[in-house]
Structures are given as C-alpha cells and as structure tokens.
Amino acid sequence: MDQLLQHILNALILGGTYALLGIGLTLIFGIMRVVNFTHGELYTFGAYMMFMFVMPLQTNFFLALILAVVLGMALGAIIEVVLLKPLRGADIDTTMLIMIGAWIAMQNMEQFVWSGIAKSIDNPFPVEPLVIGAISVSWIRIFVFVVACALIVGTSALIRWTKLGKAMRATFQDTETAALMGIRINSVYIATFAIGSGLAAAAGALLGPIFVVYPTMGDLAALKSFAIVILGGLGSVGGAAIGGFILAMMEELGAGYISSGYRDAMGFLLIIVILLFRPTGLFAQKERIG
Amino acid sequence: MAFTLKSYALAALALVAVSWPAQAQDTINIGVSEPLTGAVAASGNYVVQGAKIAEDEINAAGGVLGKKIKLIIEDNKSNPKEAVATAEKLIVGDKVPVMMGAWSSTYTLAVMPKLMEYGVPMVVETSSSGKITTSGNPWIFRISPTSEMEAKSFGTKVGQFGIKKADFLVVNNDWGRGAAKEFAKMLKGKGIEVGVIETMDAKATDLSAQLAKVKASGGDTLFITSGVEQITLVLKQAKEQQVKHKVITTGGSSSPNQLISQAGAAANGSNHLLFFAPWFPETAPNPEVAKKFVAEWKKRDLNFAGLTEGFRGYDGIKTIVAGIKAAGKADPKAIQKALWGVKVKGVNGNIAFIKQGPAGKESAQNVPNVYIVTIKDGKVSKL
Numbered sequence: 001m002d003q004l005l006q007h008i009l010n011a012l013i014l015g016g017t018y019a020l021l022g023i024g025l026t027l028i029f030g031i032m033r034v035v036n037f038t039h040g041e042l043y044t045f046g047a048y049m050m051f052m053f054v055m056p057l058q059t060n061f062f063l064a065l066i067l068a069v070v071l072g073m074a075l076g077a078i079i080e081v082v083l084l085k086p087l088r089g090a091d092i093d094t095t096m097l098i099m100i101g102a103w104i105a106m107q108n109m110e111q112f113v114w115s116g117i118a119k120s121i122d123n124p125f126p127v128e129p130l131v132i133g134a135i136s137v138s139w140i141r142i143f144v145f146v147v148a149c150a151l152i153v154g155t156s157a158l159i160r161w162t163k164l165g166k167a168m169r170a171t172f173q174d175t176e177t178a179a180l181m182g183i184r185i186n187s188v189y190i191a192t193f194a195i196g197s198g199l200a201a202a203a204g205a206l207l208g209p210i211f212v213v214y215p216t217m218g219d220l221a222a223l224k225s226f227a228i229v230i231l232g233g234l235g236s237v238g239g240a241a242i243g244g245f246i247l248a249m250m251e252e253l254g255a256g257y258i259s260s261g262y263r264d265a266m267g268f269l270l271i272i273v274i275l276l277f278r279p280t281g282l283f284a285q286k287e288r289i290g
Numbered sequence: 291m292a293f294t295l296k297s298y299a300l301a302a303l304a305l306v307a308v309s310w311p312a313q314a315q316d317t318i319n320i321g322v323s324e325p326l327t328g329a330v331a332a333s334g335n336y337v338v339q340g341a342k343i344a345e346d347e348i349n350a351a352g353g354v355l356g357k358k359i360k361l362i363i364e365d366n367k368s369n370p371k372e373a374v375a376t377a378e379k380l381i382v383g384d385k386v387p388v389m390m391g392a393w394s395s396t397y398t399l400a401v402m403p404k405l406m407e408y409g410v411p412m413v414v415e416t417s418s419s420g421k422i423t424t425s426g427n428p429w430i431f432r433i434s435p436t437s438e439m440e441a442k443s444f445g446t447k448v449g450q451f452g453i454k455k456a457d458f459l460v461v462n463n464d465w466g467r468g469a470a471k472e473f474a475k476m477l478k479g480k481g482i483e484v485g486v487i488e489t490m491d492a493k494a495t496d497l498s499a500q501l502a503k504v505k506a507s508g509g510d511t512l513f514i515t516s517g518v519e520q521i522t523l524v525l526k527q528a529k530e531q532q533v534k535h536k537v538i539t540t541g542g543s544s545s546p547n548q549l550i551s552q553a554g555a556a557a558n559g560s561n562h563l564l565f566f567a568p569w570f571p572e573t574a575p576n577p578e579v580a581k582k583f584v585a586e587w588k589k590r591d592l593n594f595a596g597l598t599e600g601f602r603g604y605d606g607i608k609t610i611v612a613g614i615k616a617a618g619k620a621d622p623k624a625i626q627k628a629l630w631g632v633k634v635k636g637v638n639g640n641i642a643f644i645k646q647g648p649a650g651k652e653s654a655q656n657v658p659n660v661y662i663v664t665i666k667d668g669k670v671s672k673l
Binding site for chain 1: 326327328329331332335365462488489490491493494495496498499500502503505506519522523526529530531532551552554555556
C-alpha cells in the first residue's frame with residue numbers, strides 16, 4: 001500500500017513536467033502544425049541557461065528560472081523569424097527537414113559550448129525531504145510541480161480568454177480570413193512559437209536541478225512530448241496536460257509492478273492501444289470540414 | 291571544362307593516395323573508441339585523458355620501434371551502433387593495427403565482430419561483462435576485471451558489511467545485468483538473501499519507480515551498477531525517497547569525488563568498488579607508477595574525480611605499446627601474438643593475460659586488483 005502511494009505521488013510530480021512539455025509542443029505542433037524537432041533542444045537550452053545563471057554566475061535561483069524562460073522564449077522567437085517565416089506556405093516536409101537540421105545544429109552547439117560531460121545545478125531547497133507517513137517527496141519536486149501546474153493553468157487561460165489567445169485560434173483555423181479581419185498574423189506566429197518554446201525551456205530549467213544537464217537530454221524529452229501531444233489530441237491544451245499525467249502514471253506503475261527495464265516502453269504501448277480506439281487522440285478538437 | 295575539373299580531381303586523388311602511406315610511416319597509429327558525449331561521457335573523457343598521458347610519456351621517451359605513437363580518438367557517443375561505426379572507421383579508414391575501447395560492455399560487445407572480421411586486436415580497458423572473454427573472440431585483451439572477479443574479490447570482504455538482504459539497481463545492459471547476476475550468485479553462496487533486482491535504461495533520469503520498489507523490498511543493502519552520472523541520480527533520488535539502504539556501487543566507474551561534488555550529502559555513507567584508489571597511490575602494487583601518474587594528472591590540471599577512470603586509458607595504452615614493442619612491427623597479427631606475453635607495470639598493478647573462453651579461440655583476461663572505498667562526511671576513506 002505504501003509502495004502504491006509512493007508510486008502515485010511520484011507519477012503526479014513527474015506528470016506535471018510531462019504536461020508542461022506536452023502543452024508547449026501542442027501549441028506549436030498541434031495548433032501551428034509545425035513538426036517542431038527543436039522542442040527537445042529548447043528544453044535542453046532552458047536547463048543550460050539555468051546552469052549558467054545558478055552555477056558560474058551565482059544568480060538567485062528563482063530569478064535564474066525566470067531568465068531561463070525569457071531567454072527560451074527569445075530563442076523561440078528567433079527560430080520562428082529566421083527559419084520558419086521564409087517557409088510560410090511551404091509544404092510540411094520542407095519545414096520538417098529544416099527543423100531536423102536546426103535540432104542537430106543546436107545539439108552540437110550545446111556540446112561545443114558546454115562539452116558532453118553532465119553538469120549539475122545546486123538548489124536552495126532543504127536536502128531533507130517532506131515525509132508523510134511512509135511516503136516522502138523532496139521539496140524541489142513539490143516546487144516544480146506547483147510551478148508546472150501554474151504554467152499549465154496560465155497557458156490554458158491565455159488561449160481561452162485573452163485577445164492573443166483568440167487571435168491565435170483564429171489564425172491557425174483560417175490564416176487568410178484572420179488576416180482580413182485585421183489580425184497581425186506574423187506577430188501571432190512569433191508569439192505562439194515563443195510561448196511554446198518558453199514552456200519547453202521552463203520544463204528544462206525546472207528539471208535541470210533535479211536531474212543532471214547534458215547535451216542529449218532533450219532527445220527523450222522531445223520523443224515523450226510528441227507522444228503526449230498525440231495521446232491528448234492535436235492542439236488540445238487540456239488533452240496534452242492530461243496526456244502528460246497518464247503517461248507518467250503508466251510509466252511509474254508499469255515500472256513498479258511489471259518491469260522497470262521496459263519503463264519507457266509501457267508509455268508507448270499505452271499510446272498504441274489508445275490510438276487504436278481513438279485515432280485522433282483522447283481530446284482532439286473537432287476538425288472543421290470544408 | 292568538365293575534362294579539366296575531372297583531371298584536377300584525379301590528380302588530387304592521386305596525391306592523397308601517394309601521400310597517405312608516407313604519412314603513416316612516421317607514426318604508429320593506435321585507435322581509441324570511447325564515449326566522449328552522451329549518457330556516460332564523463333568516464334570516456336577521463337579514459338582518453340589518461341590515454342593521452344601515456345601517449346606523451348611514451349613519445350617523450352622516444353616512442354616505440356623508433357617511431358612516435360599517435361592516438362586516433364573517436365567518439366562512440368555512448369551508443370553501440372556508433373561504437374561499431376568508430377571501429378570500422380579506425381580499422382578500415384585509419385588502418386590502425388590495434389585499438390583500445392570501448393568503455394561499456396554493450397559497446398565492446400557490439401565492436402567485437404568487427405575485430406574478428408578484420409583481424410585487429412583490441413585492449414578492453416573498462417568493460418566487465420563475462421561474455422566478452424568467453425564468447426571465443428581471440429582478438430580481445432581485457433585488462434579490467436570481469437564482474438565475476440569483482441564479485442569474488444568483494445566476497446572476501448563481504449563480512450564487514452553485515453548484509454542480510456541485498457537489492458540491486460543496475461543499468462539495463464550487458465554490464466549492469468551481468469554484474470547483478472554475478473554479485474547475486476556470490477551473495478547467495480554466502481547465505482545472504484537477494485531481494486529485488488531492478489533495472490534502469492542507460493538514459494533514464496527519473497528512477498523514482500525503481501527506488502520505491504527497492505524501498506518496499508525490506509533489504510538493507512543496495513548494489514548499484516552504472517556510470518557516475520546515473521549513480522549521482524540514484525543517490526540523490528534515494529535520499530528524496532528515504533531509501534535507507536547501505537549503498538555499494540560496482541564496476542569501478544563511480545568517480546567518488548564527482549559524486550561528492552554533484553550528489554552532496556546524498557553521497558555520504560556510500561561504498562564504492564574501484565580498480566584504482568588515487569587518494570592512496572602509495573598502497574598500489576606499483577606505488578612509483580601510481581604516484582607518477584597521479585602527479586602528471588594533477589600537473590595537467592585535470593579533474594581529480596577522473597583519476598579512478600583515467601588510469602584505465604593509461605594502463606591500456608601502456609599495454610598496447612608493450613605489445614607493439616614485443617611484436618617488433620606494427621602488424622595486427624604480430625601484435626595479437628605478442629600481447630599474450632606482455633608484462634606491464636600498470637597503475638592498477640601488474641598486467642599479464644590468462645586464457646578464458648572456448649579452447650582454440652581463447653580471449654585474454656588480466657587479473658586486476660579491486661579496492662573498496664567509503665565516502666564519509668564528504669571525504670573518501672579506505673575501507
């Protein structure tokens with residue numbers, strides 16, 4: 001029983017960051033329809049920025065977190081303007097190839113700048129975990145969970161209720177009509193990509209201090225993000241959030257009670273099963289036809 | 291125009307073809323395949339740093355057979371597929387007569403068929419899976435201990451740890467699973483109960499599920515086999531989840547000083563099986579060799595934490611060069627034959643090979659020394 005409770009607690013905390021990765025990608029992949037292979041690198045970039053600010057520069061941990069997210073958004077905006085803007089209207093394969101190139105270039109750049117050896121980041125939270133009966137959790141994981149949930153709620157609210165969110169939805173539903181209605185669609189493209197990238201950077205900056213930071217850390221994160229987005233349904237922020245939690249729960253319980261060696265396989269197995277029955281994902285928005 | 295371009299290209303090709311062997315004759319090339327990036331990058335980089343110390347030392351003393359040696363170092367990216375590609379490149383492209391590699395058992399096992407195919411010997415400096423020397427590959431010369439040797443050596447001291455029930459958390463590859471098998475066998479032989487054997491993907495960073503299971507098993511000791519990056523994560527997360535087990539790491543890749551700096555208080559009380567104890571070089575079987583190596587490492591301002599891994603590269607290259615010297619020529623077959631007879635005073639101890647594996651196609655295995663150290667209050671002490 002204690003073991004089960006511990007597994008469920010672990011899955012909740014892990015799910016928060018999976019959800020964060022998932023909603024960042026669902027904005028870009030689900031709404032903008034850009035197959036964003038740089039998502040994992042933005043995650044890595046966020047973690048390295050956190051490392052740079054906290055370790056060599058000795059910046060305050062919480063300030064570093066904000067700076068890492070802001071720089072992640074800036075990098076996302078640059079990628080949009082430099083790489084994607086000239087490709088508006090190009091077919092999906094061209095964009096995909098460019099993004100694969102950007103992914104490889106960014107990963108090698110990280111390796112060049114910070115070397116392949118893993119880095120660790122100090123954090124200001126107490127070393128002793130919070131103990132509730134037989135289960136325990138570290139303070140930094142609680143912090144990460146809370147911040148992740150706040151970002152998820154914030155992003156959903158942004159898309160649903162703000163003017164920018166409305167403009168985003170309008171632009172990606174019908175770009176030409178949106179432009180005719182006076183929406184500055186270029187700004188909307190940049191903003192969407194920047195927000196999605198910022199969320200990935202936030203996930204990296206939050207998880208960097210829990211784990212270790214190295215150039216290829218984004219590969220598995222990107223793979224899981226794609227899985228979460230597809231599981232939740234393209235473009236559905238709520239779906240991506242729930243998808244993140246489902247994936248974490250499946251991995252945690254699968255590893256705990258079936259086989260830890262196949263931990264990552266459990267999640268993907270579940271995705272295959274769900275897609276067999278719901279090919280558009282769990283919470284896909286209805287596609288408009290015509 | 292097309293004709294001129296073509297002839298230029300041909301001329302350039304011819305030039306390359308002519309200059310290639312001329313260049314190759316100035317030095318004797320030694321191929322090195324190590325993980326310089328990816329999941330176990332720290333260890334691979336340390337091994338290469340040690341190998342370079344051996345290279346410089348040998349060249350400063352005049353090289354071997356009147357020629358300088360040159361290490362051609364390739365990054366196998368912590369990936370068995372890449373390891374095969376590096377071996378192919380080193381053997382076919384650079385025409386190295388001998389190589390060293392490939393750190394993990396999984397990478398080494400992946401490379402082994404290439405050694406058979408091209409007939410090139412490889413000194414294995416790190417891998418510990420039993421399969422490497424028992425699968426009938428006569429091109430393998432392993433200087434690191436097998437998991438079985440490590441377990442047996444640990445078995446002589448197991449009484450000091452008062453273990454009643456042991457659990458395992460090992461990396462899910464040939465190295466980790468092999469270590470779990472051999473250590474579990476040894477412990478059972480001593481009448482110690484074995485609890486859960488959990489595995490983790492080499493790239494996994496979140497090990498909370500495995501640790502929750504270890505915690506619930508009710509054991510008192512946790513054996514961990516992986517690289518220093520993953521051991522760091524296990525120690526940190528074990529503390530978060532209040533896993534009270536006494537920790538013992540196997541495989542010699544725990545770089546305790548790196549654990550102290552990266553895992554902090556979570557590293558306290560952990561024990562580590564190592565094949566070199568650089569804190570006490572005077573206790574090594576060849577104290578002069580060990581002291582000199584540590585002094586050179588420090589002179590180069592390399593990370594002290596890397597010494598427990600770096601010595602492997604040094605001993606490996608020393609062994610290879612002794613083989614080349616005894617062979618009298620830089621020829622793969624001659625080096626293979628000569629390596630069987632080498633006696634090298636290495637940092638770990640005296641290196642010499644015994645036969646392992648099926649008769650007629652035996653692999654060579656060294657019998658190295660094993661040390662156990664403990665981390666106490668952020669410092670390393672000898673057990």
